[in-house]
Amino acid sequence: MSESTDSVHDSETVEPGRYLPNEIEPRWQQRWIDDRTYEIDNDDPREKRYVLSMYPYPSGPAHIGHVRNYTFGDLLVRYHTMNGKGVLSPIGFDSFGLPAENAAIATGEHPRPFTDAKVEELSSSLRNIGAVYDWRRTVKSHDPSYMKWTQWIFKRFWEAGLAYRANAPVNWCPGCQTVLANEQVIDGLCDRSGDVVQRRDMEQWFYKITDYAQELLDELDNLEWPDRVKLMQRNWIGRSEGAEFGLPIADESGGPKVDAEPLAVYTTRPDTGFGMTFAVMSPEHPRVDELTTPEQADAVNAFRAEVADKSDIDRMSTSAALDKRGVFTGSRVVNPFNGKAIPLYLADYVLMTYGTGAIMAVPGQDQRDWDFAKTHGIDIVRTVQPSAAFDGDAYTGDGVAINSEWLDGLAVAEAKPKAIDFLVEQGLGNRKVNFRLRDWLLSRQRFWGCPIPMIYCDACGIVAVPDEDLPVVAPDDVEFRPTGESPLKYHEGFLNVACPTCGEPARRETDTMDTFVDSSWYFLRFADPWNDQLPFSKEAVEEFLPVDQYIGGVEHAILHLLYARFFTKALADLEVGPKSLREPMKRLFTQGMVRMGGGKMSKSRGNTVSPEQTVADHGADALRLAILQVKPPAEDVDWEDFQLDGCERFLHRVWRLAATDSDLIKNVRDGDPTDADDAIVTATHVLIARVTGEYERWAYNTAVAGFMEFTNTLYKYVQSAEGPHRATLGSAIDTLLLLMAPAVPHISGELYERRTGGNAHLESWPVADPAKLVVSTVTMVVQVNGKVRDRIEVATEITDADAERLALASPTVQSHLDGEPKKIIVRAPKLVNIVA
């Protein structure tokens, strides 16, 4: 054996045990499972907390965005557990969806084994970062025991009229070969494939979310959600107040035609009625044929054909010339405010899907109407007096009514109700609230989703699959082809079925549900995942819901979060859920995204980060700490800004300080504590108070700074000439480990156990002793004209008079004074400001 080998050997025997994350982390992860530390039973006596991160789509091993999300959730689960709460921390998988089906089309293999493998990979990733769940409660959207209740709930909605089938113009994505929800269409493009969305008329299933529009709007006020998310939902629901009324159809003489149904219009500005110089119908309006004169028929038909050809994105582009965007019907209607006959046009800027599909046009107060009137040579009458400085076209601001007979002189807010009163008196219309929100189109022409449990019978019509036959599960032997229809449609064994009512041959519904249906109730199932009689019991849901803290990406601000609220309300009304549970998520936190080099991180760009590799290289605790340290959780963060090396270095410093065989700690004292020791005790309690507050308000980045500062302080302390006091140091380190335990659970658990024999994760959360937070002296700042000129150590309880006297006595302060001070502001003991 050579000398050099010996010397390496020797040095290893005297070196303290090193921090080896890959050795300790798997052991602790297994232990949390074996000890069932984070499993909770429904009859657990502790006060309950429900902490939930949005369940993920299983796309394989966790990506860095997942890791960030689940680290925040895991920290809270552990923190609340140490605070004595019984924490429900479940995990599930949003396991239906297009990627698995697209893979099936590519490989010909069934999506189930593909999905199951991805679920396993993601589960393993989550365990590898030290995230803890009650795995017994895991739910998966594609699990028949979950599908059964998704279908059961669909049936209850159907029976209550909250699910219905209708022919509707729908958004069709040619790339995905399916219908999309309004929410999945962004700027006329499919939010998944980016294809231009086409409009088609199809028979579809809808959930009647519009029944809840008002409540969904009102109850936002009571939620502890980010204002941004609440605002986005408010805008999406889009409530507007106005009037719906009829415009009588004019005869040749310009008077109202007695036998014709008036044309219904909706306006938010009934006060501007006297300025209505034309009216407009949507090109899709059902009364277009009836209200088009023979002379104009050719022009109208040409226009309608042109509009029908356009995609929504073309139709919305404002660049199209306005004379191409509308056509005269040849008919006139009567403005009921002044009795004048006005022309009726078609224009593509009026949508059939909002209001009545027809409008009164007031060019003086609406810019689109103004532009249209200019192009078509229509009169413009202002009915609101613009402010003196105004030099634009249409005036939409406040002002007094003009050119409006009996409304003249009234402000907009006064004129509106008076105009509505007039319409009511005339028997033409009434006050009306409109919402932008549409019903939720839930059917998808896809295989890998939850089948809609309905049957079409020639004799009985639409019949639901009986409850005892649920779940309807798709067969395995299907052919995966992109046909524009679900492969179920070509599977005779699935398609053909006896009608449950009359027994005659009938056909199954082959469409499946939007995956957002699955995610609209999974948080309820977590409370009672073993229930095979009901989706969940009311008692179990009452025990845990609402979710105390929901965590997820802001990209779900509208879709998922609105649907989940709708489901919770509807289930309560159907007495499936507890009556009092009107809102599912009491508090919501939306964490920021992880970017890469300023751009989006995506597989197609090849700039993804592998958390698995990072854990292998640095340890899960270092990755967790870097996530917490780099930025406030709500903000987007760039992977390039992560400081993994610094975080790993810090953990080594903690290890060296806290390890029982530390080479750092020498000259340990016992006996009476000194001033230096008292300062450490104070610093320990200050840290407890600080970190507790920071965990509560999601200030994880400054909590990490607190750990680092305290560790730096302890390093100075143990290296001081005087040496550390045994009990003081021990308690400081033990406390630090407990405070860090929710953030970096493996190293904290390991060191705490080596030091005390106890399990940090089962210990009580430290509480700051107010008596120990008190300090005897503080640094008082002395300013002259607001500029700091001196700092003086003073007793905490110094009087204002003493503070002022000390400040004036300072030589540096004196050198900045020129004669008698004009004024002295004293904020003892922190500050004195002398105005010279």
Add this chain to the structure above:
RNA sequence: GCCCGGGUGGCGGAAUGGCAGACGCGGCGGACUCAAAAUCCGCUGUCCGAAAGGGCGUGUGGGUUCGAAUCCCACCCCGGGCACCA
């Protein structure tokens, strides 16, 4: 166009009316070492100055205040949401 956020060192950020730049990264210097790495200690906004010390400084301009990164007004820039919704 409308509605929200936000703008602080070389970089990520801290400070919510009272010491601007905590903590970390990076950089510089020192100790240890034959040497390097690791580790430990110190310095690090900027300008003037040998130093002591001083000037300037939180997107821009104004205001309120004894005192403003923080509050108010106007503007510029960046990010996000909504956008023919009558």
